[in-house]
Amino acid sequence: MSNARLLEDMATKQAAILVLADGTCYRGYAFGASGTAIGEVVFNTGMTGYQEVITDPSYRGQIVTFTCPELGNTGVTPEDEESDRPQVRGVIARNITTLPSNWRSRQSLPDYLKAHNVVGIAGIDTRALTRKLRSLGAMNGGISTEILDPEALLAKVKAAPSMQGQNLAQEASTDRIYEWSDKTLPEWEFVEASHLTGASLTVVAIDFGVKRNILRRLASYGCRVIVVPADTSAEKILSYNPDGIFLSNGPGDPAAVTQGIETAKALLEANKPMFGICLGHQILGLSMGGDTFKLKFGHRGLNQPAQNQAENADRRVEITSQNHGFALTGESFEQSAAMLTHINLNDKTVAGLEHKTLPIFSVQYHPEASPGPHDADYLFERFVKAMREHKNNLVAV
Numbered sequence: 001m002s003n004a005r006l007l008e009d010m011a012t013k014q015a016a017i018l019v020l021a022d023g024t025c026y027r028g029y030a031f032g033a034s035g036t037a038i039g040e041v042v043f044n045t046g047m048t049g050y051q052e053v054i055t056d057p058s059y060r061g062q063i064v065t066f067t068c069p070e071l072g073n074t075g076v077t078p079e080d081e082e083s084d085r086p087q088v089r090g091v092i093a094r095n096i097t098t099l100p101s102n103w104r105s106r107q108s109l110p111d112y113l114k115a116h117n118v119v120g121i122a123g124i125d126t127r128a129l130t131r132k133l134r135s136l137g138a139m140n141g142g143i144s145t146e147i148l149d150p151e152a153l154l155a156k157v158k159a160a161p162s163m164q165g166q167n168l169a170q171e172a173s174t175d176r177i178y179e180w181s182d183k184t185l186p187e188w189e190f191v192e193a194s195h196l197t198g199a200s201l202t203v204v205a206i207d208f209g210v211k212r213n214i215l216r217r218l219a220s221y222g223c224r225v226i227v228v229p230a231d232t233s234a235e236k237i238l239s240y241n242p243d244g245i246f247l248s249n250g251p252g253d254p255a256a257v258t259q260g261i262e263t264a265k266a267l268l269e270a271n272k273p274m275f276g277i278c279l280g281h282q283i284l285g286l287s288m289g290g291d292t293f294k295l296k297f298g299h300r301g302l303n304q305p306a307q308n309q310a311e312n313a314d315r316r317v318e319i320t321s322q323n324h325g326f327a328l329t330g331e332s333f334e335q336s337a338a339m340l341t342h343i344n345l346n347d348k349t350v351a352g353l354e355h356k357t358l359p360i361f362s363v364q365y366h367p368e369a370s371p372g373p374h375d376a377d378y379l380f381e382r383f384v385k386a387m388r389e390h391k392n393n394l395v396a397v
């Protein structure tokens with residue numbers, strides 16, 4: 001979109017402002033709901049998948065700015081939601097399309113956000129904003145269509161809590177236990193290889209803010225997936241006699257999810273296959289004696305390189321989908337029960353772990369993609385294999 005068109009849009013549309021905690025103010029125009037949203041401003045560099053990002057529970061409490069220059073082109077499709085509603089506090093875009101071109105779309109992005117009371121601001125140079133966040137670090141910010149005085153909005157931004165120390169997993173979690181069944185899962189999504197069938201395998205998935213595509217990928221192997229709230233006790237989880245336990249992604253600071261960490265510790269004793277993704281990976285790492293820290297600006301995008309450290313993997317690099325602001329400290333595992341299996345090649349942070357003796361492993365990235373590349377999808381197969389082997393061994397004993 002040309003600058004002239006941008007200026008014209010800004011003249012005809014409702015004004016909105018974005019203020020960062022360092023006092024910088026950006027002016028743009030509103031889309032979605034009117035109002036004010038305050039949260040941690042983080043950038044996502046993916047060129048596709050705005051709908052999956054907006055509905056990903058791991059983004060709770062955050063205002064997401066997209067470097068993708070235009071959002072809304074493919075509208076909103078209910079089957080593509082990663083949860084039942086938008087989870088982000090607010091959306092920052094360079095440009096917004098109000099007339100989607102996609103036969104599957106049921107609603108435009110602005111209408112969807114309006115219906116769910118999510119404030120958006122467009123007309124922002126999101127690439128310049130991203131460069132700023134990269135050099136100064138992710139910080140709180142606010143977008144508003146009603147407080148157009150930058151100083152007044154800045155006061156609200158300054159009063160907002162930092163992401164560090166926030167336990168958001170409980171509020172993102174389910175409040176009831178349910179069995180995942182995806183009536184919309186197409187036939188071709190089921191894995192055909194009979195030796196790998198997950199039929200007769202039961203997985204208990206601890207929901208810290210789970211993305212639907214993870215549950216879909218587990219179900220695609222034929223596993224029975226029982227989803228339980230974040231505060232479910234190890235005893236209750238084990239009462240389902242699961243063949244494997246899955247720890248999901250989720251929002252907030254992993255170190256603050258103390259109950260989840262205690263549960264994971266107790267589950268380690270059960271000697272069952274366990275698999276963790278993102279927050280679930282961090283919680284598993286913390287339960288095995290590791291530490292976490294806050295990254296300067298996080299990893300959120302679809303092209304993060306994770307290198308497999310295993311000898312037999314030949315240092316293969318997986319291009320991965322990521323969304324996290326915290327990470328495990330590599331050194332904290334030197335004396336622990338776990339070892340590092342993957343590292344992020346961009347900054348050498350921990351991207352994967354595995355228990356030295358038990359069938360327990362986890363990754364900081366999102367093998368279910370949605371959006372993103374499928375390089376790491378083999379991890380679901382690995383989990384199903386681990387559960388199958390474990391079950392066969394129990395039968396053989």
Ligand SMILES: N[C@@H](CCC(=O)O)C(=O)O
Pocket residue numbers: 058248249250251252253254277278279280323324325326327
């Ligand atoms: N909330 C955690 C994990 C994110 C996730 O599970 O997607 C972080 O920002 O590091």
